[in-house]
Structures are given as structure tokens and as C-alpha cells.
Amino acid sequence: MTPPPAPHFVYAPDSAQPPGETLKEQLEALGIPQADLARRTGLSTKHINQIVQGTAVLTPETALLLERATGIPASLWNQLEAAWRTHVTRQQELQRLSKRIDWLDNFSLTELVRRSILPNKDRSADNLQRLLAFFGVADPGVAEDLWRSYRTAFRRSTVLKTDDYATAVWLRQAELKARDLPCQPFDRAALTALLPRLRALTLEDPATWPDRITHLCAQAGVAVVFLPALP
Numbered sequence: 001m002t003p004p005p006a007p008h009f010v011y012a013p014d015s016a017q018p019p020g021e022t023l024k025e026q027l028e029a030l031g032i033p034q035a036d037l038a039r040r041t042g043l044s045t046k047h048i049n050q051i052v053q054g055t056a057v058l059t060p061e062t063a064l065l066l067e068r069a070t071g072i073p074a075s076l077w078n079q080l081e082a083a084w085r086t087h088v089t090r091q092q093e094l095q096r097l098s099k100r101i102d103w104l105d106n107f108s109l110t111e112l113v114r115r116s117i118l119p120n121k122d123r124s125a126d127n128l129q130r131l132l133a134f135f136g137v138a139d140p141g142v143a144e145d146l147w148r149s150y151r152t153a154f155r156r157s158t159v160l161k162t163d164d165y166a167t168a169v170w171l172r173q174a175e176l177k178a179r180d181l182p183c184q185p186f187d188r189a190a191l192t193a194l195l196p197r198l199r200a201l202t203l204e205d206p207a208t209w210p211d212r213i214t215h216l217c218a219q220a221g222v223a224v225v226f227l228p229a230l231p
Contacts, residue, residue, distance in 0.1 A: 016087030018054035019080035026070055027052075041065040057081065097125040097132075103140040104128055106165040111230050115173065135172055143168070166230035178223035181214065186221030194220055 027037060034052065038045040043065065050056035058066075063077035101123050109121040117134050118127050128140075137143040147168050156162055194216055201209040201216075210226050217224040 016083045017080075018084050019058045019077055020052040020054045022080055023058075023066070023077075024052045026072060030070060032070070037069055040069040054084075057085075094125045094129065097128045097139075100140050101125060101128055104131065107131070107169065108166065108230065111166075112169070115169075117169070117173075135168070163230070170227065170229050174225050174227050177225045177227060181218055181223045181225070183218045183223050184221050190220040191217070191222060 027034065032040075034048045035045050037043075038048045041048070041062075043062070047056060051058055051062070058077055058081040060074070060078055063074035063081070066072065066077050067074040104123050104127060109118065109123075109127075112118040112131070113121055118130055120127070132139065132143065135143050135146075137146060147164065150171070152171060198213055198216065201213055214224045214226075
């Protein structure tokens, strides 16, 4: 007996579950035993059962077979499988990052919360994951290797002790803010010609010249942002 047409499915999950859970529910709804599904798809009953139990990967090829047998689009099965594997991998990453939570101790969590980089001051793998995402790196070791490769020139106090981690946050915030500025292609000649005007602007009211400098420099292809340094 051919299964009835399936309703239109829109994949918008609020949590991840193995695709086998959905397959089991749909088989029950359609009244198709696992053994019957195995015959319809040409797969072994053992393989079908492994998919239902979540011990076998639901491949794109299997998704097409399930589409024909159940009427449920292969795209849905593929999305369920991808969401589940992403969920599993994310949980594994959190377990791995839980061993590096002490890296958070290098930062002022209060300041990171104040700057909306972290939602709270918890020393957690979740916050570590958020901080790595802010820096755009895979793990703490990669972050520090990346910082050592920077060639960033700026004035430093010769009296106060500098904090490389606070500096990294400051530079990253500036980098992200600069990305949002519309700039023309870099023009060295235009920037050189602009320097006397920029110097003159700094003698005017500080409440007015930052925006003007940002606008003028953008025309020469230079992104200028003003961002308070971390304590």
C-alpha cells in the first residue's frame, strides 16, 4: 500500500534530537512497521533500527530513500541529521572547552559584560565559547598565536604595566567596529593630502571633530574609530 501524501514540512526546530526520533514518530503515524520500511527502501531492518536508535548516520542517499517511502522530503531528513550532528559536536566542544575555563581569568569579566561581549560573569564553557566567537578563533591557543602575529602600532605608557588581554579585547572591538564603516579603496595620496586638515580639526571642539575625521578618512580608504580602552 502506498503511504498517503505527507503534509508540507517546515524545519524550524527549537532543540536538536536524533533524526531517528522523527522517523520513529512518522512511521507510527503512517502505520508503517520498520520491517516494511526496510523492504520499501531496500535497506536492512537492522540499518533502519540503527537509524531509529540514533547509532547510524542518516546519509543523503538514505534521505532520498526515506523520501520515496514516507513522502517526507529528503531535505528535512538532511536538516535533521545536520542539526543533530552539530548539536553533538557542540556538546563535545563544550566538554573540551570546560578544561580551559581558566583562560577566562585573564580577562575582566565585569568589563566584558559592560561591553556586551558576555551576558554574565560566569566562569563557564558557554562564556568561553562566546569569547572565542568574539575573537573569531577556534580555541585559546589559536587566539594567543594570532595576537603574537599582529603588527599593530600604537602608543603605550612607559610607566603603567600593560595588559595584553585587555589590549586584545580593545583592538578586536575596534576591528569589528571598523568593519561597519563604509570606506573608499585606500588612497595613500589622498590620505597624505588630508593630514594638514586632520591636524587642524584636532584643535577644534572635541565634541565635533571625531565624526568629521571618521568621514574624511573613510574617503581616503582609512577606517577611523574612537573606542575607550579597557581599564
